[in-house]
Amino acid sequence: MDSPRAILHLDMDAFYASVEQRDDPALRGRPVIVGGHPKRGVVLAASYQVRPFGVRSAMPMARALRLAPDAVVVPPRFTAYAEASEQVFAIFERYTPLVEPLSLDEAFLDVSGSRSLFGLPGALASRIRAEVAREVGLPCSAGIAAVKFVAKVASDLAKPDGQREVPVAETQAFLAPLPVARLWGVGPKLEATLFALGLRTVGDVARASPEFLFEQLGDMGRHLAALARGEDDRPVVPDRQAKSIGAEDTFAEDTASPEVLQRALHAQALRVGRRLRRAGLRARTVQLKVKLSDFTLFTRRRTLESATDDGQRLYREAVKLLVRLRLSSAVRLTGVSAQELVGDRSQLGLFAEPEARTDRLNAALDAIAARYGQGAVTPADVASLEADTEEDEARRRVGGARFDVPPDR
């Protein structure tokens, strides 16, 4: 048998809230909620000081504020989060090229091949966390295991600002007491089915006969039986090998405003463009994802004339798709993803490439961003999104800094 893999799951703690606390000392140690309008919005992130009150992300703001009336509410600054995220991922990439981003603040790292260079995975995780804390000023937690699923559960249990390693021999014992909902693929419906079968913990599933599970649940039964025994052979797939690269965000409050939706898509498309370029890939297809307030999900795809790694072009295509959706109700989340990725840029073309100018522009922008940070050059609409929120922020945090806003605290 091959020697076990070493997988790290690294997850930033209360990411948005931690960035706010880092940037504003007055917020440190206080219950902070990053979110939208107190009546209409949702919680995007909750600092650890506010979690004992029961506040969780995705919860309606109104409910969160009933639970924690003294919490400080901060509107989101997506550009700041994107920038912090890029810095954190740059640290991850020092140790392995096998980094699979799950979102802005979460990634799997396969460090099996890094052992001889950087030592044991546990020590490596401490080192990465220390560098993130020192260089970016943010806390994160790590799970260390031989498979993805176990690493993710471990990082969750290590939070906040901790790490947990689960050696192969201890995997089953580690998983056994956990509730079945921890298993990847188990939602409320499947959980109820499992309860009805008398399976409440992961250990129960591990002890059940695989034949019985297969009989009751089909392929899902087989999948759960494997996970419960700590078997999960999914590889860590870095962007450069990924089938798609996407970015999505939940709005602080649901919105139907075309300008707000377009600005969000613009920021997301630019993020995707940067990731494509960093991975040396181009996309043939753009997909728009829109989730409405009632959780109805729309995805729309469009295949391009030629593959691209230009965020502006992805944005234009995403907006066309958005317009064609003719949305009338409020939107909770938008996302842009690049699909049908092609990596071979080594073959030269016979005819003049129409994108040569944008290629040069993007190369210049990437170089500026690498030196002065992502915020150094920002498209005006995305910048105005930030300016708006910064204004809001100034109003709420400082209170009275502007003559038209009465002090509130």
Add this chain to the structure above:
Amino acid sequence: MEFRIAADELKRALYRAQGIVERKTTMPILSNVLITATKTAVQVTAFDLDVGVVSEHFAEVTKQGSITVSARTLFDIVQNVPEQQLTIRKLPNHYAEILSGTAHFKIVGMSPDEYPKLPREDDAPSVTVSGEVLLEMIRKTSFAISSDETRYILNGVFFEPHPTEKVRMVATDGHRLALVERSMPGDFKLKGGVIIPRKGLLELKRLLEEAPDAECHLGFAMNSALFKKKGLTMVMRLIDGQFPEYQRVIPKEGDRKVQLNRVRFLEALRRTALLSVDKSNAVKLTLTENQLRLTSQNPDLGEAKDDLDVAFNGAEITIGFNARYLSDVLSSLDDDEVVLELGDEHSPGVLHAPGDRSYTAVVMPMRV
């Protein structure tokens, strides 16, 4: 409708139809053939709205009329009938009956009125052409047609008559280009050129291969091409659009020019490409004094090297190519020797027979 026909005769028509009819289609009738019995003959039509073939076959017709049935089903039946002859008869409700010896089939059909009409281009100006020349031109260009459906302009071969009684055919996928010019006297009455789509061209190639020496007629009208030979008519819808300005990308004469044995070069490329990275087929060519070295390396597999003797004493160069782009050209050349011309490492390589640029291929390099 009722007629009696030799199974082999019908099989030939239905075999041709298989390449044309659509198997996965939202219009079920497009996977059918239309069979029409006239006084003395039977016509078999296959048409996918872009390419259509109508062929005439000798048959003993007892009752005229037409049916349309699944091309695949009928082909399977005709291949398996026990006797050399078979009878096809139309039954009510568009059923068709097939009888041969002891065997009896009754298959579902559709109304022949619903079968799409082929464009009628009877009065199109047409030119008598040599099947052999046309076949050679298709063979020398069709490999370079783009299969990228988003670049539909490149999904065919550019057919361009020249006033000097010559015709040029050009195909490119944006990375390589193949151009062939052959004598084809006659006036096609075309302004500029037309783009013949891949599917029609490959069907035409198959038809020509059946009997390359037969007399053929080729003509163009509106947005279709019309090909005729004895007992057979083919129509193809042309690709509507502007073919790129291909002349611009064909370099004049390269700074570096070597002559190689075609087969030895081809074999060396195939060997060396075995160890290229993934499916890139990337092979490095290094030209030094009197030597062309081919190399490839793959971090997971290893490396390969092969040397060819050449007469060369110019400036050294190392340039990367997709080996398949070169070997496609080498396989379609007939001469024993081939000339490879190179500029710098970012300029296209040019391949042609010694002293003959009537067939020229241009291949863009890869960054290595």
